[in-house]
Amino acid sequence: MSERYSRQTLFAPIGKEGQEKIRGKHVLIIGAGALGSGSAEMLTRAGVGQVTIVDRDYVEESNLQRQQLYTEQDVELKLPKAAAAQKRLREINSDVRIHSVIGDANPEKLAELADGKDLIIDATDNFETRLAINDISQKYKIPWIYGACVGSFGMSFTIIPGKTPCLNCLLKKLPIQGMTCDTVGVISPAVGMVVSHQAAEALKILVEDWDAVRPAFVSFDLWRNQYSSMKVGKAKDASCLSCGEHPTYPFLEAENQTKSTVLCGRDTVQVRPPKPLDIQLDELAKQLGALGYAVKGNPYLLSVEMKDERVVIFKDGRALVHGTKDMTAAKTLYNRILG
Template sequence: MAERYSRQILFPGIGREGQEKIRSKHVLLVGAGALGSGNGEILTRAGIGRLTIIDRDYVEESNLQRQQLYTEADVEQKLPKAAAAEKRLRAINSDVEIEAIIGDATPEVLEGLANGIDLIIDATDNFETRMAINDVSQKYRIPWIYGACVGSHGMSFTILPGTTPCLNCLLRRIPLQGLTCDTGGIIAPAVQMAISHQSAEALKILVEDWEAIRSTFVSFDLWRNEYTAMKMSKAKFPGCLSCGEHPTYPYLDKENMTKTTVLCGRDTVQIRPSAKGEISLEKLASQLGSLGYEVKGNPYLLSVELGGERMVIFKDGRALIHGTKDLTHAKSVYQRIMG
């Protein structure tokens, strides 16, 4: 097994001791899309001890342009990204303990996963989830690495509780909320650059080389040949409700979480039921089929179509309504199909 990681062990920043530390660590990867699949593969090949992946979406054809773990077969089967990623990563390194969670990274779920986590990597596509990650990071003193990309542009920042400003602090200085892939599209090299920044920082944290961790907020545009590294030490805000002198962790409050979300990059609304529970996909498929709906499915989800409307339903009752960004219309479709 030493031969497997020999080139990594030869690198002075890691060495044999660092490799043993990597092997002992547990990383939580929030999102299994473009950034998630790349970071997940690098960590798996590097020999991380345990990797937990949480993602709410399934593989679509448009993902294949930049999401490196997935294949056309995953698209045909409409596999959830977390499940497809787990399968692929296990084939890459069977020694890594991998757990796939198919669902939403809500504050409750994130807090439930916090125990024993050494690092959180942000690979999500919305700031609601990122702010929840940020508050979990601060509350449980877990380092996390922010990352985002759109078009040919990307950015990354490493957040160490008690040392660096948190994401809530940065929102006072940088208009991060303007990022979206809806209007600008995205090219794969921008994804790979953001992944490189995140995964390099991840390795530094995992081997506990705290002095090597980048203290700047990195922003780049590969098409325009621009690269910026901004010092953020003065951005730390004493009155921050997430990391300040009297934190209240506001983004872990259920009242601050919406039940509907427009997904990044496509005309799709996610609807999340307020009550917990699990539905019988087999029973639902039979009921909807008898009503004339076209129903396809696998053990993880159902795809339901009728009259141009398409909805994908997961076991926990969560649904993706395709072909709209109208929250009211999406709720109407959901209620019509789910009753």
């Protein structure tokens, strides 16, 4: 056993046997932003055998405040986050096999990547991808760890197929909101707190200490000094289409995914959610205006001037992203604004 992990093996719940189990495991991390880079670093330092990181974005200057793997040079080179993370993680621990996937974590890609994975960690920025992860987890019986943070607020929950409620169950019971870092900001301590919860749960699962896995949904607000741990076992729904007695895995189906279409003859992509929303345009306008965006609106829509694009958002959640024909880039921008 390498001296490298001596302090970790001295921790009785892990020990040398647990370290060997960790070394034999493969973790899939969806998203290489704040949560993903933090979890990836912790697990790489812990000696996980293999880590696969999936992300479709590249490193920007605004990431450096909280995304700990990246540098100013990565920003200058506009490196894809997955590639930059892979490079840095290999420098941290050459014993760990790091795989990067530069692309969208859609249901097809998730199904392809699920094979041989022992754990999935959620580090995404939107519920469409999370619900697809949730269905993949249930379909292939792979545990996953939900995590999210915005402002000074964070939350986490560990989902074990066949034992705990799934995310689809929880969304019917808990008021999980769709705010984003691009609309209300985020502080790095909140990121670190969620990462710590996720990484601790990950180690429990990797060493197969199932009794130690937290059964509660955790949320906190570091600025307001609030911490909540809520037992949610009763939220498990036998009729749930993701984890119930007769699952159909609805969020892997095309009709339940956000649609994007390049408008004919225009440098514009239309993005629409799987189901109509009811956007509070006045509130969204205030949030975006506070961030320095030029926002104009009427009772029916908002027009938001970005750096290179203009986004028109309608009350039902549909949006027109002007200034691009790249559907992936348009969906990324859409998720940043609407979560």
